[in-house]
Amino acid sequence: MENGKEQSGKEQNGKGQPDTPNKFQRKALQVPVAQEKALAYVQPGETEIISLKESDGRILAADVIAPHPYPAFRRSGMDGYAVRSEDTLACEEGETVWLKVVDHIPCGYVSSVPITEGTTSRIMTGAQVPDGADAVVMLEATESRSENGETYIGLKRAIEPGKNVTPRGFELQEGELILAKGREIGPGEISVLATFGVHEVEVYRRPVVGIFSTGTELLDIDEPLQPGKIRNSNTYMLAAQIREAGGTPVVMEAIPDDIELARSKVASALQEYDIVVTTGGVSVGDYDIMGELVASGGVDMLFNKVTMRPGSVTTAAVKDGKLLFALSGNPGACFVGFLLFVRPAIRKKLGMTQLHLAEWTAELGADYSKVNNFTRFVRGRLGVREGRLVATPAQLDESSVMVTIKDSECLIVIPPELKGASKGHPVTVLVLPGAWS
Numbered sequence: 029m030e031n032g033k034e035q036s037g038k039e040q041n042g043k044g045q046p047d048t049p050n051k052f053q054r055k056a057l058q059v060p061v062a063q064e065k066a067l068a069y070v071q072p073g074e075t076e077i078i079s080l081k082e083s084d085g086r087i088l089a090a091d092v093i094a095p096h097p098y099p100a101f102r103r104s105g106m107d108g109y110a111v112r113s114e115d116t117l118a119c120e121e122g123e124t125v126w127l128k129v130v131d132h133i134p135c136g137y138v139s140s141v142p143i144t145e146g147t148t149s150r151i152m153t154g155a156q157v158p159d160g161a162d163a164v165v166m167l168e169a170t171e172s173r174s175e176n177g178e179t180y181i182g183l184k185r186a187i188e189p190g191k192n193v194t195p196r197g198f199e200l201q202e203g204e205l206i207l208a209k210g211r212e213i214g215p216g217e218i219s220v221l222a223t224f225g226v227h228e229v230e231v232y233r234r235p236v237v238g239i240f241s242t243g244t245e246l247l248d249i250d251e252p253l254q255p256g257k258i259r260n261s262n263t264y265m266l267a268a269q270i271r272e273a274g275g276t277p278v279v280m281e282a283i284p285d286d287i288e289l290a291r292s293k294v295a296s297a298l299q300e301y302d303i304v305v306t307t308g309g310v311s312v313g314d315y316d317i318m319g320e321l322v323a324s325g326g327v328d329m330l331f332n333k334v335t336m337r338p339g340s341v342t343t344a345a346v347k348d349g350k351l352l353f354a355l356s357g358n359p360g361a362c363f364v365g366f367l368l369f370v371r372p373a374i375r376k377k378l379g380m381t382q383l384h385l386a387e388w389t390a391e392l393g394a395d396y397s398k399v400n401n402f403t404r405f406v407r408g409r410l411g412v413r414e415g416r417l418v419a420t421p422a423q424l425d426e427s428s429v430m431v432t433i434k435d436s437e438c439l440i441v442i443p444p445e446l447k448g449a450s451k452g453h454p455v456t457v458l459v460l461p462g463a464w465s
């Protein structure tokens with residue numbers, strides 16, 4: 029049963045918990061409106077300077093400009109001989125052109141012998157092409173002979189100017205923008221930064237995100253199962269999601285459904301961490317303390333209902349400019365609530381520009397019949413059929429269902445006006461982090 033906890037809560041209501049009169053009246057915001065409302069409180073955070081060696085996955089906080097051209101010198105693309113192309117023109121008349129070898133140029137060595145008419149230097153891939161030469165002939169295209177202690181190489185084919193020579197600045201010119209602020213550092217970025225000797229980088233500090241779950245039913249993951257109780261999976265799922273988003277999770281102990289305990293925990297967490305995320309207790313049940321906490325002052329509520337499923341009860345508040353996201357306890361809703369609201373906030377704090385999940389268009393892989401007044405974000409798999417992207421909804425996609433989260437590659441967006449959708453219908457999909465990338 030999807031909302032079992034609220035039902036048991038109601039049974040216990042007989043023990044005398046009065047209902048708060050207006051706690052059921054919530055104004056539902058559209059997802060983009062709610063997202064913007066929360067994101068308005070987020071500014072890119074502080075920056076720090078770290079070693080490039082440790083920078084994988086971090087976000088650049090400043091533009092990086094090329095301090096020199098790259099390549100910085102004319103570079104040979106082959107093992108062979110550096111020549112003046114005009115010396116090889118005679119090959120066009122069928123002659124073998126013989127050139128005297130005047131130097132031997134390994135990588136890292138700069139020849140002081142310029143190439144003049146009738147001469148050549150043996151050169152290796154990656155070495156600086158000597159002055160005077162404008163092409164490199166591959167070793168395989170040459171023959172050699174020795175005469176009076178000198179080596180000559182013979183060429184049978186003319187070579188065009190520039191052949192096998194990478195010009196200075198071919199990849200980047202001095203002063204060109206290498207990487208813009210807001211860029212995530214990955215292997216390619218590390219390669220380019222290392223090339224330019226940028227051994228330290230200014231990056232945004234990872235936002236520290238405090239997490240705690242609420243629920244008297246929660247056991248920690250190392251505890252044996254007890255009647256009526258469940259293990260706390262949301263906290264650890266969220267910690268992983270926070271890490272993926274670029275934040276540093278701080279796992280706090282779960283608390284029972286005690287509003288005063290939650291209040292003090294929220295207050296101290298908001299002082300200590302950049303963002304606070306809770307799960308559970310945001311609906312209208314008797315023990316849904318987070319909904320009540322947010323509505324009862326101490327923090328400014330931004331919203332407590334969003335026109336989405338799962339996660340309709342996703343709640344957000346702000347205190348001294350810091351965001352509190354109170355996500356649903358239902359694992360599916362917690363997962364989606366994080367992706368739509370918390371992840372973009374972490375990414376904005378990190379100075380990233382692409383805050384939201386990538387949006388693609390796909391064909392629905394199976395009929396989807398559930399109708400709702402709210403936009404559904406249905407867990408699904410992505411595949412390609414006859415060259416077209418296909419998104420297939422999970423068999424079990426209820427908010428309370430945990431097990432299909434692990435199989436999801438996207439969230440299929442089913443707006444209410446579709447009234448369900450049949451197989452083949454074009455749908456927007458939000459691609460989950462890590463899926464297909």
Ligand SMILES: Nc1nc2c(c(=O)[nH]1)N[C@H]1C(S)=C(S)[C@@H](COP(=O)(O)OP(=O)(O)OC[C@H]3O[C@@H](n4cnc5c(N)ncnc54)[C@H](O)[C@@H]3O)O[C@H]1N2
Pocket residue numbers: 031032033034241242243245246258259260261262263307308309310311312313316338339340341355356357358359361427428
């Ligand atoms: N009368 C109504 N009942 C419900 C409504 C409603 O509008 N009216 N909304 C439903 C929707 S939608 C959702 S979603 C849930 C939201 O529930 P809460 O956010 O209040 O969460 P809880 O009541 O604390 O728990 C719900 C469910 O999730 C389990 N849970 C909680 N924390 C964790 C955790 N850390 N790890 C794993 N699972 C967790 C909990 O045991 C419950 O089964 O309310 C509906 N009801």
Ligand code: MOO
Pocket residue numbers: 336337338339340341342356358360361427428
């Ligand atoms: O918040 Mo609930 O099912 O809409 O997931």
Ligand SMILES: [Mg+2]
Pocket residue numbers: 033034308309310311312313315316357
């Ligand atoms: Mg509840």
